[in-house]
Amino acid sequence: MSRAANDESGVPRTEAKAKDRSAPPATAAAARGPALGVLELATIGRGVVAADAAVKRAPAVLLSSRAVSGGKHLVMLEGGVAEVEEAMAAGAMAAGDLLLDRVTLAAADDQVWPMLGAPVTPPDWAGDAGAEAVAILETRTVCAAIAAADAACKAADVVVRDVRFAVDLAGKAYFALTGALGAIEASSDAARQAAGDRLVGAELIAQPAPELRGRLFR
Numbered sequence: 001m002s003r004a005a006n007d008e009s010g011v012p013r014t015e016a017k018a019k020d021r022s023a024p025p026a027t028a029a030a031a032r033g034p035a036l037g038v039l040e041l042a043t044i045g046r047g048v049v050a051a052d053a054a055v056k057r058a059p060a061v062l063l064s065s066r067a068v069s070g071g072k073h074l075v076m077l078e079g080g081v082a083e084v085e086e087a088m089a090a091g092a093m094a095a096g097d098l099l100l101d102r103v104t105l106a107a108a109d110d111q112v113w114p115m116l117g118a119p120v121t122p123p124d125w126a127g128d129a130g131a132e133a134v135a136i137l138e139t140r141t142v143c144a145a146i147a148a149a150d151a152a153c154k155a156a157d158v159v160v161r162d163v164r165f166a167v168d169l170a171g172k173a174y175f176a177l178t179g180a181l182g183a184i185e186a187s188s189d190a191a192r193q194a195a196g197d198r199l200v201g202a203e204l205i206a207q208p209a210p211e212l213r214g215r216l217f218r
Helices: 044-057 081-098 142-155 181-198
Strands: 035-041 061-068 072-079 099-105 133-139 159-165 173-179 199-205
Touching: 035 044, 035 081, 035 142, 044 061, 044 072, 044 081, 072 081, 081 099, 099 142, 133 142, 133 181, 142 159, 142 173, 142 181, 173 181, 181 199
Parallel strands: none
Antiparallel strands: 035 072, 035 099, 061 072, 133 173, 133 199, 159 173
C-alpha cells in the first residue's frame, strides 16, 4: 500500500492503517481513541526512551514520537482508556525529572484529533456565517494547548481553526477558535481554566476585520 510523505511535524498526512502500532491518519473517518495521551519532555533522547517504555508496557498506539522546537520531545498515544493510562504511567516514569508536562484525555473531542498533525492551516472560512467571533489561545506547553482545546470544544459549539504546536514557537503552542460570540466566550473560559498557569494568553475578537476574517495568519 502506498504511503504519503510526512508533513513538517513528522506525522504522516495519509497512511493506510497497518497491523503494527503505526498511527492511522489524523483525518480518518473511523472512530478514534477514545483515549489520548501526550507526554512532553525536556530532552529528545529521554523522549525516545519514554516512548519505548510506554509502548512496551501496554498496547496503546504510538501516534507520534518527535522532536520539536525548544529542544523538546513529544510522545502521543491513542487507544482504550486503560491501555493509554498504563502506557502513560510507564512513559512518565521513564521520563523522570525531564517530564515537562502531560495530558490524558479519556474521551478526546473529535476536533482534537486533527490538531495532532499541527501545524494546521484551515481553509478560508470568510464565508462561514457562524464564525462571528474569534479566540486565540496561547500556552507554554503543547499538552496545555491540547487540554485547553478539548475543554473549549466540549464547552460550546466552536470550530478549531489554526493550530501550531511548538514548531518555530520556542516550544509554545497556540490554536484559534471561531463561533458565535457567546460560544467563544464560554469556550475561552473553559480553555483558560484547563490551561491554568500554563496559559500565556487568551485573546478574543468579537468581529474580525475583513482583512483577517477567514484567514488570521498571512
